[in-house]
Amino acid sequence: MNAPTVSERTVVFVSDGTGITAETLGHSVLAQFESIRFRQIRIPFIDSEVKAISARQKIDDIASYDGRKPIVFSTLVNTNINSVVKQANGVFMDLFLTFVEPLEAELGVKSTHRIGRSHTISNNDQYKNRIEAINYALTHDDGQTDKDLAGADVILVGVSRSGKTPTSLYLAMQYGVKAANYPLIPEDFERGRLPAALPPYKAKLFGLSISPERLCEIRNERRPGSVYASLENCKKEVKAAEMMMRREGVAWLSSTSKSIEEISTTILQQLDLGQAIY
Amino acid sequence: MNAPTVSERTVVFVSDGTGITAETLGHSVLAQFESIRFRQIRIPFIDSEVKAISARQKIDDIASYDGRKPIVFSTLVNTNINSVVKQANGVFMDLFLTFVEPLEAELGVKSTHRIGRSHTISNNDQYKNRIEAINYALTHDDGQTDKDLAGADVILVGVSRSGKTPTSLYLAMQYGVKAANYPLIPEDFERGRLPAALPPYKAKLFGLSISPERLCEIRNERRPGSVYASLENCKKEVKAAEMMMRREGVAWLSSTSKSIEEISTTILQQLDLGQAIY
Numbered sequence: 001m002n003a004p005t006v007s008e009r010t011v012v013f014v015s016d017g018t019g020i021t022a023e024t025l026g027h028s029v030l031a032q033f034e035s036i037r038f039r040q041i042r043i044p045f046i047d048s049e050v051k052a053i054s055a056r057q058k059i060d061d062i063a064s065y066d067g068r069k070p071i072v073f074s075t076l077v078n079t080n081i082n083s084v085v086k087q088a089n090g091v092f093m094d095l096f097l098t099f100v101e102p103l104e105a106e107l108g109v110k111s112t113h114r115i116g117r118s119h120t121i122s123n124n125d126q127y128k129n130r131i132e133a134i135n136y137a138l139t140h141d142d143g144q145t146d147k148d149l150a151g152a153d154v155i156l157v158g159v160s161r162s163g164k165t166p167t168s169l170y171l172a173m174q175y176g177v178k179a180a181n182y183p184l185i186p187e188d189f190e191r192g193r194l195p196a197a198l199p200p201y202k203a204k205l206f207g208l209s210i211s212p213e214r215l216c217e218i219r220n221e222r223r224p225g226s227v228y229a230s231l232e233n234c235k236k237e238v239k240a241a242e243m244m245m246r247r248e249g250v251a252w253l254s255s256t257s258k259s260i261e262e263i264s265t266t267i268l269q270q271l272d273l274g275q276a277i278y
Numbered sequence: 279m280n281a282p283t284v285s286e287r288t289v290v291f292v293s294d295g296t297g298i299t300a301e302t303l304g305h306s307v308l309a310q311f312e313s314i315r316f317r318q319i320r321i322p323f324i325d326s327e328v329k330a331i332s333a334r335q336k337i338d339d340i341a342s343y344d345g346r347k348p349i350v351f352s353t354l355v356n357t358n359i360n361s362v363v364k365q366a367n368g369v370f371m372d373l374f375l376t377f378v379e380p381l382e383a384e385l386g387v388k389s390t391h392r393i394g395r396s397h398t399i400s401n402n403d404q405y406k407n408r409i410e411a412i413n414y415a416l417t418h419d420d421g422q423t424d425k426d427l428a429g430a431d432v433i434l435v436g437v438s439r440s441g442k443t444p445t446s447l448y449l450a451m452q453y454g455v456k457a458a459n460y461p462l463i464p465e466d467f468e469r470g471r472l473p474a475a476l477p478p479y480k481a482k483l484f485g486l487s488i489s490p491e492r493l494c495e496i497r498n499e500r501r502p503g504s505v506y507a508s509l510e511n512c513k514k515e516v517k518a519a520e521m522m523m524r525r526e527g528v529a530w531l532s533s534t535s536k537s538i539e540e541i542s543t544t545i546l547q548q549l550d551l552g553q554a555i556y
Binding site: 009017018019020021024025027028029030031032033034035036042044045071075077091093095096098099100102103106107109111112113114117118119120121127131134138165166169170173174257258259260261262264265266268269 | 287295296297298299302303305306307308309310311312313314320322323349353355369371373374376377378380381384385387389390391392395396397398399405409412416443444447448451452535536537538539540542543544546547
């Protein structure tokens with residue numbers, strides 16, 4: 001490891017839990033500085049003063065190695081732990097203090113300062129839902145079973161490799177939303193009908209489409225040179241699938257330039273899912 | 279929907295992108311106020327002034343319906359859009375402005391104020407890695423194949439239902455880490471050896487264990503009343519698996535009271551994975 005040049009900077013994510021919150025916000029904020037390369041260090045699970053001292057030391061070591069202070073995104077809730085870590089030689093972005101104090105004033109109650117509240121199984125029901133939804137997505141992937149479709153929150157349809165599986169898993173993992181998914185295949189287009197199990201659940205259907213060119217690329221990684229992957233076949237399938245979705249009144253979007261996060265957010269919004277009370 | 283009582287409050291997550299950053303930080307901060315129930319509304323994809331006006335209206339409507347200002351976590355990057363939304367009748371927690379301005383001073387460069395930088399496929403390589411890692415996890419789930427284990431970043435082992443599959447998927451989805459997973463089964467314990475494909479990859483192995491009581495619960499949901507799910511069998515398998523992992527020098531943790539986020543963070547730390555430069 002070389003000491004960073006002018007356009008590099010070390011970023012530290014320090015937390016009493018996983019550090020996922022610090023990292024998520026940190027990435028978003030730092031993406032606004034495109035000319036700088038950030039190298040990231042995670043310091044999770046700092047839940048005691050002994051660990052706080054070692055975190056402080058680690059940050060000091062980085063500062064002296066780099067010859068400049070690292071940017072530190074921290075979500076330390078405990079006042080004592082936080083005050084130890086903050087003695088370190090870093091530029092602190094304190095996510096909790098910054099927002100918790102104004103919120104205490106606004107809400108008229110003191111915050112609990114209880115550590116490890118996020119990304120744990122402390123909210124057991126919500127966590128259980130997410131794990132169940134992951135299992136549901138795996139069991140109901142790719143039209144494997146018609147059982148318990150009544151239990152689905154959403155049923156994704158689309159041609160093979162249009163992004164249904166990763167989207168189903170993301171919906172499950174992040175939101176506890178149960179997503180089944182069914183491929184639309186040449187046999188469906190010939191029959192001119194949705195897969196037989198689906199018509200009773202029309203209100204839950206959501207379609208993914210994709211540009212034939214992108215689909216051809218993706219399929220060629222899997223089965224290079226096959227008819228299945230050919231641009232001609234991709235064009236035919238995509239056209240037939242979009243026609244079918246239009247005819248059946250199934251809402252759909254093109255996944256071509258969208259991330260699974262963007263696709264999932266759109267689905268939640270359109271089907272009015274995941275607007276939880278917590 | 280009834281108007282909220284004293285201990286309820288509406289929270290709005292408004293963003294020019296998915297709103298995932300706003301939501302992640304919002305949930306963490308609000309988890310510090312356990313006496314209040316929050317109902318959440320997402321307003322994603324506010325990327326034009328027209329949409330900003332409709333977001334402002336939506337927030338105003340909530341305020342007048344509730345009879346009090348909603349808490350608004352916002353990650354609006356564009357100055358014009360942000361200034362329109364901020365006219366709304368809410369209590370604003372502006373995640374970007376709060377941290378971007380001090381960072382501009384610290385880093386000595388102006389931020390780009392470019393919208394939609396997070397949770398998109400704009401960083402195409404990183405996104406591609408994540409999707410590949412999801413496919414890898416699915417193909418290499420539950421010891422389905424011994425092929426391309428050299429490509430794994432980590433290989434999880436543990437008794438059936440100890441949490442390997444959701445952890446593999448989480449590592450893939452969030453970090454682009456390629457995780458294979460192998461069950462440790464009674465045949466392995468009888469032979470007294472790890473599954474045959476694994477010894478060459480010992481440095482990549484990481485074990486998940488679980489309390490027999492919790493395992494018995496989980497297995498009974500799947501196969502109620504089976505020998506497989508019985509407490510006696512769970513005790514036997516867990517003991518044998520832990521003995522094997524100790525003997526083989528495989529690092530492991532107990533997943534009993536840990537979320538997939540906590541397990542994944544621990545694995546990344548122990549195997550020194552995912553410390554990306556970005």
